[in-house]
Amino acid sequence: MTKTSFEDRGSGSDTQDAAAQATPSAMLVVDFAVRIGGHIYIAGWSGNDVSDIAATLAGAPCNSTVRRQDRPDVSEVYGGQVSPQDLGFVLLVSGGIDGELCLNWRLPQQQAPQTQTVDVLDKDIPEALLRNLELLLKEQIKQLETGSPEWAAHVFALPQKTSDNDNSLGAIDHAFESQGQGSILGGWVICPEAAQLYLMDADKQLHRLENMHRFERMDLAKIPNVSSHQLTQAGFISFLQQPVTAPVRLLVLTEETVTVLGAPVELRPLPADPKRAAQQLFEIGSPVQGFSRRVGQIDWPILSSLIAQQQAQWAQCPVVGEALGPQPEAPKVTLIIPLYGRYDFVEHQLMEFSRDPYMRQQAEILYVIDDPKILVAFQAETSELFQLYGQPFRWVWGGTNRGFSGANNLGVSQANAPRFLFMNSDVFPQGPGWLEQMVTALDDHPNLGMVTPRLLFVNGGMQHAGMESRRLEAIDIWINHHPNLGLDPEFDPRQALEAVPLATGACMLLRRDELARMGGWDTGYLIGDFEDSDLCFKYRSAGFDIGYLPTVALTHLERQSFTQIGADAFKQRVMIANSVRHTGRWPQFLHD
Amino acid sequence: MKNERILVLAHGHPDFSKGGGEIAAYNLFQAYLDRPDVEEAWFLARADLKRGATGRLSKRRDREYLWEQSTPDIFTMKAANRFETLGYFAELLRALRPTIVHAHHYLHLGLDFLRVIKQVDPDIRIIMTLHEYMAICLQNGQMVKNGSLKPCYSADFLDCSNCFPERSPEDFWLRKQRFSNFFDLVDQFIAPSQFLRQRYIDWGLAADRIEVIENGQSDNEALPPRVLAAGESRNRFGFFGQVNPYKGVNMLIAAVKALPRAEREKLVLEIHGANLENQSADFQQEIKDLCEPLLKKGVLQWVGPYEPSQLASRMGNVDWVVVPSVWWENSPMVIQEAFALGRPVIVSDIGGMAEKVTDRVNGRHVPVGNMSAWGRTMVELSQDPTIWEQLQAGIVKPMTYAECAQAHLLLMTPGRR
Secondary structure, eight states: OOOBOSTTOOSSHHHHHHHHHSOGGGOEEEEEEEEETTEEEEEEEEOTTOEEEEEEETTEEOEEEEEEEOOHHHHHHTTTSSOSTTOEEEEEEESOOOSOEEEEEEOTTOSSOEEEEEOOBOSSOOHHHHHHHHHHHHHHHHHSOTTSHHHHHHHHHSOOEEGGGSSOEEEEEEEEEETTTEEEEEEEEEOOTTOEEEEEOTTSOEEEOOSEEEEOOGGGTTSTTOOHHHHHTOEEEEEEOSOOOSSEEEEEEOSSOEEEEEEEEOOEEOOSSHHHHHHHHHTSOOOSTTHHHHIIIIIHHHHHHHHHHHHHTGGGSOOEEEEESOOOSSOSEEEEEEEOSOOHHHHHHHHHHTTOHHHHHHEEEEEEEOOHHHHHHHHHHHHHHHHHHOOOEEEEEOSSOOHHHHHHHHHHHHOOSSEEEEEOTTEEESSTTHHHHHHHHHHHOTTEEEEEEEEEOTTSOEEESOBEEEEEGGGTEEEEEOTTTTSOGGGOSOOSOEEESBOOSSEEEEEHHHHHHHTSSOOOSSSSSSHHHHHHHHHHHTTOEEEEEEEEEEEEOOOOOSSOTTSOHHHHHHHHHHHHHHHHHOTTTSOO | OOOEEEEEEESSOTTTOOOHHHHHHHHHHHHHHTOTTEEEEEEEEEOOOSSOOOOOEEEEETTEEEEOOOOSOTTTTOOTTHHHIIIIIHHHHHHHOOSEEEEOOOTTTOTHHHHHHHHHOTTOEEEEEOOSOTTTOTTTTOOBOTTTOOBOOOOOHHHHHHHSTTSOHHHHHHHHHHHHHHHTTOSEEEESSHHHHHHHHHHTOOGGGEEEOOOOBOOOOOOOOOOOOTTOOSOEEEEEEEOSTTSOHHHHHHHHHTSOHHHHTTOEEEEEEEOGGGSOHHHHHHHHHHHHHHHHHTSEEEOOOOOGGGHHHHHHTOSEEEEOOSSOOSSOHHHHHHHHTTOOEEEESSHHHHHHSOBTTTEEEEOTTOHHHHHHHHHHHHHOSSHHHHHHHTOOOOOBHHHHHHHHHHHHOTTOO
């Protein structure tokens, strides 16, 4: 009984030793045995007289199949005494890997089977040995379930090529993980059309990058021999829901090769704050064209979880506030005015409100501070503002920035009137009486879910005369369009109270109980956009009309462009992201 | 019947600050005191006592108080210490019980005091004299373009934002809303010139809310003509006032410098200028470089600042008074002073200057900022043997303080409006 192992086997020396002992036709020589995943591969050669090669594990027979291959090297050593054809064998053992491995075979005129213990290599397998198995492994891989641990073990056993000497190139440029929510990877890859992309994690687990958005990377055009077609989809961003362990590497698999691209990459934690998370994700620069598809597929799954997690903490935030002056006992309407960034508008608003007898008697004025940066400075001024203008008001601070919808909802929770007027702090009445007219219009028309006024820019052109949904083909989204924006009000097709498709949240009067039935303002948007049209759609799907009252006009200092073409890149992407969510929520209103 | 109690409010006290507005306000306060129909009058002036805007009041002398207030932000014109506008200032009003507050300014005081007056007693009538275009123009109320100092013809949100790109047009809209809102509390606006009145009307002030009353002057006798030496002509020109980039002094000196030497040396320019030391280093250097060669030749005499009491003797030593401002001006005090002392005035042909001096009657108009025209005019006037007497004869004695006070009280007579 001979014992063969890799350690005592030089190049061809065993073969020569064996040749000295016996005629090659009766010989069986084991070159090496390796374990790959749940399989053991035993490679060697045997003469024509050898038959019934099989294996036992821990004394028990196991599933094994023999594959033959030509071994001209062996034939040459024996001076042609044996034909090279099918001289070599690989025995594939499956069904177990533990226990002593023995190889058995038979020789003619010998009753007892020949047997030999075989040492199995299971790590640090020299690449030269694996190269002998390459073809077989590739066949095996095809039969294994893609992505299974067994499949992965076989893929890794293939001789790996580095990107330098291969026709696949690429790298991971961005790798983020969000605790418990999955990972997002961005980068580029240039590889054969049929290749598949995988992520290999620190535990050697392979994760196929299936949920992937590809985009053009014309900046890679300087790489030699790259076709323009390859460039159009060289960029990628991918979302992986399952947990992965860092560092991770990018793998390109073809039928023939496995290529590891680039160095291992650590996963950066994604900020818990949705806005900051979005800023980092949107840095993974896929072009505006196609961004609407990407953001729904890749970014929103993580962003919506972050938004939900953040809002779950709001309930714990204490609400503080102050009332300045005697508050109306039974106000008809509560003005809910969120403050973010600037608070100098408050003085201008109070200056105007104080001149309106209806407001002094019937309105509760509630400022919702939504910006920790202005809290202290605003508090320092409130008493002076009340003393100077004599207009009672309240303010509340909800402990954290909640965005437009969240601040409005907080205001609702603190308001005392049966009607709410949601108002931006940069909207200013042009004289007394406006609020009373709006309340009358709402009260007289129960079919109207809300009443909104005309809003004018400081130069007198129209800022809001109702809104409508408009398709922006260039970036494949629906936007909220302000018809006749900037024109003189004489060109407004509506000159009396009418229903409009949508209306702005910059100045919106509605009833308390109905808003509660609608579930309030939706807080699922990123930063803020589309919240007013979302609310309008809620009312419309409940059968209400949206009222526009052009006989009441206020001034709005709105400065943002509504076309958003050419807006700063992040804002534009936020707008697209929100539009995608908006469209997904209201398909009955937003379709071709 | 002595029935009015008048508090005159000014942005500075002439004890500390010799601007035209402060002097006009103070003299008007004294003229009110002399009126038979005035029971009592007080003067409240903003002052900087080197300890910041404490908001405190302090007595200067009988009937005169100082108020430590400031307006660091001329965009909003908010008082730095609104707390004490609501506090000490309101207490002052309750103590003095004025029937009229005559405010000469809101710079350094803040607009907020207007509202506090009406809160303390809505029956107090507010007169406000406007001395420049502060509500209309952020450029120190001068209505000149930021940077170039070219005259500006109208205020518009977009134009203003172009002058001050760090502010949006909407910010300027808010500023106007704010000023208008406070101005609504004023019962009567006074413009010392038609020009200023019209600018405010163009801006949006209702025409029936603003009347023209010229600043008053001391009731002086005109000075005799300067005594000429043998062979001397009426060739002495005097500039009186602040030296800053709006006043055109640099342009005037350059105009003299550009004259042919033979003509230049036949005339003398005296600069009775104040506050050059408060100007930018660049501007001070520019003036210094312009003056140096002329001072050596005696063409230019840098006489420096003067006390009001010195004005008559200083003006007596020149033939002509020049007002070469490159901004519109309102009603430059120096024009009325020159007329009161019997000196014809040469002015830029814009704004309040063109209004107060009638060309070729009591002085001359010169195209604003036009160096060669200023040079030519000075040479022409100094060489013409008869023109001085002719223009001197055209001067009409300006309104006195007493007449000015009477005009104001007439306007404020209950029932008139």
